[in-house]
Amino acid sequence: MPAPAAWLRSTWSTDPYSFGAISYLPAGTDPQQRAALAEPVDDRLFFAGEALDDTRPGTVLGAVDSGRSAALALIMAATGQERVAVIGAGASGVVAGRLLADAGHDVTIFEARDRSGGRILSRTADEWPIPAQLGAWLISAEQLAALKGRLTALGEQQLAFETTTGWSQDGATDAPSGEAIAQAVEHAKELPADVPLSEALEQDGADPSDPALAAALAWLAATTAADPQKASSWYPPTPPEDGLAGMAEDLGEFFDEHLQDLEITLASPVVRVAYDDSGVSLRLGTGEALSFDRVVVTAPLGVLQQQGIEFAPALPFSHRGAIAALASGFIETVWMRFDEPFWEADEAVWHVVGGDGAIRTWINLHPATGEPVLVGIVGGPQAEQFAGLSDHDAQVAARASLALFAPASADES
Ligand SMILES: Cc1cc2nc3c(=O)[nH]c(=O)nc-3n(C[C@H](O)[C@H](O)[C@H](O)COP(=O)(O)OP(=O)(O)OC[C@H]3O[C@@H](n4cnc5c(N)ncnc54)[C@H](O)[C@@H]3O)c2cc1C
Structure with missing residues (x-):
């Protein structure tokens, strides 16, 4: 050879900010677990990501739709212009952040890695005829049409x-x-x-x-x-x-376009989310603590399963049950x-x-x-x-x- x-x-399997590629349902679970994880907690925490979409889980389209749903639920719960944090700048977090900012909220996205895109990653170099796609890139005609209906810049080539x-x-x-x-x-x-x-x-x-x-x-x-x-x-x-x-394009450019004029802090893992009736406090890996009215959490299922983020108080039983029941493949x-x-x-x-x-x-x-x-x-x-x-x-x-x-x-x- x-x-x-x-x-x-x-x-991706060993990456501490994904711990896996795609969620799936192991025998004995059902799609209700995805819906349970998507339930807002006290109207302060709103979860999103591919694992929560019960129509097209495990896909970019599912992640986008989940981000949209979480953003819309937060917009309904908000009273006036609020300070909102989004954890994660993958497809779900970027879409949620964009919608929330367009609705007039003061949005900050915290991303653990030094880049946006999450499980979408294009590497450009002369040796590759198209950007080497190390994450999501395969798509059916039907899903591409649906994605383009939501995000015009994605999947042009x-x-x-x-x-x-x-x-x-x-x-x-x-x-x-x-x-x-x-x-x-x-x-x-x-x-x-x-x-x-x-x-x-x-x-x-x-x-x-x-x-x-x-x-x-x-x-x-x-x-x-x-x-x-x-x-x-x-x-x-x-x-x-x-x-x-x-x-066949540099999908990073798509994220850059969607993140334009949004406040994003890269290389900033969130390690703790404390919440009560009055708001949410995030602690970053650096030890810095910041206060917000509400938060959208798009960290992958694998990260939640490995307890990459501590929640205080602990998440409700139904959320913990869903995190344990779903599988990260x-x-x-x-x-x-x-x-x-x-x-x-x-x-x-x-x-x-x-x-x-x-x-x-x-x-x-x-x-x-x-x-x-x-x-x-x-x-x-x-x-x-x-x-x-x-x-x-x-x-x-x-x-x-x-x-x-x-x-x-x-x-x-
Ligand atoms: C190898 C591979 C191939 C795939 N192939 C396809 C495909 O062909 N077609 C398809 O439709 N889908 C595919 N997928 C699935 C697709 O990539 C995902 O469904 C989608 O990108 C998930 O988006 P998301 O926003 O839910 O999560 P992510 O993209 O994972 O975004 C979550 C973000 O949160 C960040 N984060 C994690 N922990 C923290 C923390 N503590 N603090 C702050 N930020 C944090 C992560 O760094 C990440 O940027 C593939 C996935 C992989 C890995």
Whole structure:
């Protein structure tokens, strides 16, 4: 396998300001938990983020809609012009901050990282034909249309990924179909209790060692972060619809545009939120304390689960229950640029069928850009393991995952 001329990787699983990629419902929970977390607390704390949206959780669109809902609820509760803090400058926090400022409130956004965007992260450099997207960037035509209705500047340039193939030791094969999963989910509705997806599949007679099923589950995990051994079969994760495209612009510019004239404090993690009838006090990592009338909290579910922010008094039981009940799943991405294409597959989306490669979903940017760039996506527990590897070992694992695509005569290096 040739060594890449350039490469980048994400580590969302271990990042203390995300601790995961996307929320999902484990067996035994239901979407009410998302709604419970979205309930305002004493009309002082308003929660938002992808995990709280029950229509399109785990997506940029869901995060945006959740930010809008929280901002509108706060506007209804406010009496006159108020001082409002927003914790987090991801899609949800930026949209909430913008709406609140436009409604006349005095808004300050506190962002732990030294950049805005949260789980959307574009890296621009000469070696990449489009900005390397280490977080969200894949979107269906339907979701893009909905997003553009809310945020005109997002997703102006896209690459369409219209062709897909499976690839096994013997070369091209059928792309995995989600049929077995859909059928097991349908039959799981008849069961007396919710069971994890993997159990629903087994009860339905599916063979867990079938390479095609493993490839279908790898795609599900790569796009939804859900662990099939834990995810609910009654409220299953849903992979993106057909007509998948990749956002091909610097998404950071979109955030900059939305943040114009908003007060934002970067590199300022909020470590404590104290609230009572009269207002909210935030303590930053620096020890500084600041007072506000109300706050919108958009810190990811993973951060809330790891108690990255202390609440005083403790959150209501229903909120703590929801935080514990929902799951934060994992996705990691690698971008690899090669000197020249070494692969035979012409399709845009590749699914590895069989073998034990760490990364089983690849996007081939060569057809769309003419440049030899491959993007690997791994989800679920495999993503968490991958995030734990050193850079050297992660690159070795990523290259090994591509071995099937190289002709047998390709040089070893
Ligand atoms: C690898 C990956 C791939 C994805 N792929 C897609 C995709 O293709 N399509 C899609 O629609 N969605 C995708 N998603 C999901 C999408 O990125 C999220 O749903 C969305 O961006 C979440 O926005 P948010 O505002 O809810 O949270 P975030 O973007 O996480 O924003 C929360 C912000 O809070 C900040 N923060 C955390 N703790 C603190 C603190 N204590 N104090 C202050 N600030 C804090 C964080 O730094 C962050 O900026 C993907 C996610 C990942 C990780």
